[in-house]
Amino acid sequence: MNRTWWAWVIPMMAGVGACARHPATPLEPQPKAFGAEVILVSGDKQVAGVGAQLDQPVVVQVNDSKGSAVAGAPVRFAAAGGVAFQPDRGLTGSDGQFTTNVSLGGMAGPYQIVAATTDSSGKRAEVRIEEIAVGYQERLGQQLNAIHCIRCHDPESTPERVSNHDNLSAQAHAFTEGAVLNAISDANLIAIISHGGAALNKSPEMPPYGNRLTKSEIDALVAYIRAVSDPPYRPQGVFYATN
Ligand code: HEC
Structure with missing residues (x-):
């Protein structure tokens, strides 16, 4: 045997530890439908402490070109400045809505968040949402x-x-x-x-x-x-x- 036991066990332990702290990014969900626009439902203009989670989740909705809610459509959240989303992407529910919990970054000031969806041809639509982090x-x-x-x-x-x-x-x-x-x-x-x-x-x-x-x-x-x-x-x- 030219490999000692720890050559196997240590990488395994490291793998387990890393999983507990940083769950692997889930695979991109496969869209079941596509919409034409994404709108804000609730959760903008909140004020939270720096680095803290907003009291209310942010909720967006994907609509088709006639303004009807679309279930199973892709949504992705993004922002700069250390903002974290839980989760940052997924598919809209049966009501056409997608909900995420948002933690703001470590610096005081206004933060801009973008929620985006894509249509079947890959064309992007987005809505911009403002939140404020305070000291x-x-x-x-x-x-x-x-x-x-x-x-x-x-x-x-x-x-x-x-x-x-x-x-x-x-x-x-x-x-x-x-x-x-x-x-x-x-x-x-x-x-x-x-x-x-x-x-x-x-x-x-x-x-x-x-x-x-x-x-x-x-x-x-x-x-x-x-x-x-x-x-x-x-x-x-x-x-x-x-x-
Ligand atoms: C019972 C009702 C009431 C409460 C409670 C109250 N305010 Fe006011 N406040 C008013 C009214 C009415 C005015 C407008 C006065 C005017 O223009 O003649 C005013 C005016 C002000 C203004 C000037 C700007 C403006 O809105 O016209 C500030 C600043 C202000 N309030 C701060 C505060 C703060 C801070 C508190 C809490 C610590 C507070 N107020 C609590 C009724 C209230």
Whole structure:
């Protein structure tokens, strides 16, 4: 025997270990049908911590040229900047939809994701989806917003929360409204959040938070408002998909 036992066992063990940590990329699924377009169903414009998974999955749908959902059509996700998808490719289900969980990269900023499908001739159709990764301070601001501000500043109600937005006589803007929020300096944002609308000749419906929140919590809210504004507060790099 000119091969010792470890010459066999060690590569086998290495193979097992590698499998557990990096499951082999599944074979490309064979499409059962083809569509003409891919559209976003849900999951865009989410804010998550850097490197963290988005709270909601991203869901897309493949349609034929008449706008009807196509089951068994191929979908592929791609993005730059260390974004990870679980899974990154597959076939649409019986409802024509495909769902993936997305983890953003390690740098704060907006990320662009591309979901693509191909038709029977190999022609590509795609949809671009934006998500935002934020650092610790903005993440804290996001949590404070959910506790104190969102019920007045977000016009949309959710199953957990009824929006108070439409009951207000003065208009509270969504913090994503860059056209309004970007024009307000940091100092004025801090002033209106600390002292409330009345102290600044604005509506008293905007309550003062100077006694309830610390200086660093108010700074965190300002950082969050800057991070989510659309158009961006300061033009920042976008990690464009490279596929
Ligand atoms: C009870 C409802 C209510 C809550 C809660 C509330 N706001 Fe407001 N906010 C308003 C209203 C109404 C205005 C508009 C005031 C005006 O223009 O006269 C406003 C205005 C503002 C503005 C100026 C930009 C704009 O939208 O016009 C900022 C910034 C702001 N709020 C931040 C916050 C933050 C941060 C919180 C949470 C800590 C918060 N608000 C909580 C009602 C609210």
